[in-house]
Amino acid sequence: MSKKRIAIFASGTGSNAVNLIRYFENNSAIEVAFVLSNKSDAKVLTSAKSLDVETVFLSNEEVAKGDVLISLCEEFEVDWIVLAGYLRLIPKELIAVFENKIINLHPALLPNYGGKGMFGRNVHLAVLENKEAETGITIHFVNQEFDKGEIIAQFRCAVADEDTAEDVETKIHSLEQENLPLVIEKTILKT
Numbered sequence: 001m002s003k004k005r006i007a008i009f010a011s012g013t014g015s016n017a018v019n020l021i022r023y024f025e026n027n028s029a030i031e032v033a034f035v036l037s038n039k040s041d042a043k044v045l046t047s048a049k050s051l052d053v054e055t056v057f058l059s060n061e062e063v064a065k066g067d068v069l070i071s072l073c074e075e076f077e078v079d080w081i082v083l084a085g086y087l088r089l090i091p092k093e094l095i096a097v098f099e100n101k102i103i104n105l106h107p108a109l110l111p112n113y114g115g116k117g118m119f120g121r122n123v124h125l126a127v128l129e130n131k132e133a134e135t136g137i138t139i140h141f142v143n144q145e146f147d148k149g150e151i152i153a154q155f156r157c158a159v160a161d162e163d164t165a166e167d168v169e170t171k172i173h174s175l176e177q178e179n180l181p182l183v184i185e186k187t188i189l190k191t
């Protein structure tokens with residue numbers, strides 16, 4: 001049986017993208033087809049290249065066009081798309097073609113702290129502002145509404161009174177590193 005091929009979309013550092021690339025490097029069922037970024041200078045592009053993964057840069061105008069992304073995914077024979085720190089809206093045409101095949105990682109416990117403006121540090125600052133005792137990550141399918149697709153899995157961590165946004169971010173990153181590849185693998189193998 002041929003391997004299932006994943007595209008990873010990322011806008012920034014790409015620690016999750018790198019973790020996924022490493023995890024699936026010698027996997028018998030799943031492989032990373034390419035990494036897409038909408039930022040030409042995103043660290044994720046150089047990191048992916050150094051791990052011998054194909055990379056594509058497309059401008060914000062281009063990633064807003066469903067047909068551009070659909071052709072790209074066809075060209076790379078992609079079966080699944082993982083959004084790992086990707087900060088642009090996914091065009092509805094792509095969602096229609098990849099129904100229940102696009103997975104997003106969100107650094108909070110949705111439905112809380114999701115939607116417009118809730119990305120990166122903003123999320124952790126809002127969590128601290130509200131004196132939450134816990135936060136976590138959500139791995140979910142992508143539908144037409146930002147951060148509102150069906151939840152696949154959530155993982156939690158405690159927030160201490162003295163935690164800074166950086167502390168929360170560190171906890172979130174370790175939850176992501178530990179859990180994202182396993183959840184992606186399980187979800188893909190289930191279909």
Ligand code: GRF
Binds near residue numbers: 010011013015086176
């Ligand atoms: C992660 O915390 C992810 O949950 C969020 O953006 C961050 C991306 O980090 N959507 P990285 O680029 O994978 O290092």
